[in-house]
């Protein structure tokens with residue numbers, strides 16, 4: 508299951524404050540494919556050095572940089588399906604003449620019908636392909652139709668990889684023919700009224716722990732046979748149009764790049780950041796849109812009149828550009844950051860180390876400012892586990908600076924001290940995280 512938290516920053520902050528262990532939460536979302544939390548998937552010793560890779564970091568000719576900084580992490584392809592030509596089926600409740608019918612029906616249908624054939628979609632989908640023969644890539648989509656349900660939804664549903672009342676409901680609509688019969692490109696987007704509460708994986712409650720989510724299940728088809736059906740569930744947490752389209756845009760690109768629920772019985776995952784285990788902690792998850800929730804202050808983007816999210820692009824990351832696309836125009840706002848030589852550091856108490864930091868930008872720009880902050884409290888890490896200092900704060904493309912870390916007390920694998928490198932130029936902020944632990 509891939510739940511996504513409520514969209515607004517204050518809601519996210521509230522969720523973080525309420526959660527006793529966000530590190531494990533993040534692991535829980537990816538645990539089924541990463542081999543669990545705190546085990547081999549996150550094991551690390553004295554900081555796994557990330558060697559510079561000039562070939563994976565070939566910048567545009569008009570925007571050279573040293574190319575000698577650690578690579579921006581990529582979202583991993585895990586071998587599962589992607590959706591090549593999404594057919595987005597919009598499902599809302601209420602008979603056409605019913606004044607209580609979904610008030611956002613026409614708006615949601617228009618958005619779903621249009622959004623997978625826009626320049627925004629082209630940016631966020633580019634480069635996400637499977638390994639089949641012939642190779643399929645996430646392409647433009649179309650409307651899969653509109654369903655107006657006339658039955659009343661229940662006050663509560665539950666959903667998990669093991670099943671639950673929500674999947675029983677979806678199956679009933681498929682069986683009865685109310686839903687168009689799914690094929691390998693179909694995504695059902697189901698909008699529930701605020702009166703329906705949905706609990707995912709036994710603990711995550713709609714509009715409290717998440718704002719929307721996507722998943723899949725193996726459905727029985729009315730004509731016989733079975734198909735794995737991706738779906739997006741949109742509880743009505745906000746009456747704001749922008750919140751609605753931001754949530755749906757987030758779930759659609761994640762459904763297209765990672766449609767299959769991480770259930771070994773029905774197949775593998777598509778795209779998810781699993782090799783790099785630090786960035787997903789800060790991104791509210793490991794899928795493409797999750798990774799861009801935190802990375803920029805400018806996460807919001809508008810496609811026509813619709814508010815949509817920015818999403819992680821492997822193509823942009825591999826080129827050393829802003830991985831969250833659509834990015835601001837390079838000519839006016841180049842991407843800049845500092846890349847650490849290690850983003851996992853393990854030190855015994857009393858030990859010290861120095862991490863090289865390489866500043867880079869993909870276009871000419873004035874000096875920017877670098878700071879390091881202990882952000883552990885926000886992410887259920889171990890605050891004040893080490894002291895740390897930068898040897899300079901004003902940098903530009905090609906500057907090497909140094910971060911000295913002295914371990915003061917234990918920080919276990921499950922609760923690292925999280926250091927955030929924060930680069931600021933004007934109102935634009937970019938970040939790069941480091942996890943500091945003590946060996947166990």
Ligand SMILES: [Zn+2]
Pocket residue numbers: 509510511757761792794796797
């Ligand atoms: Zn997500």
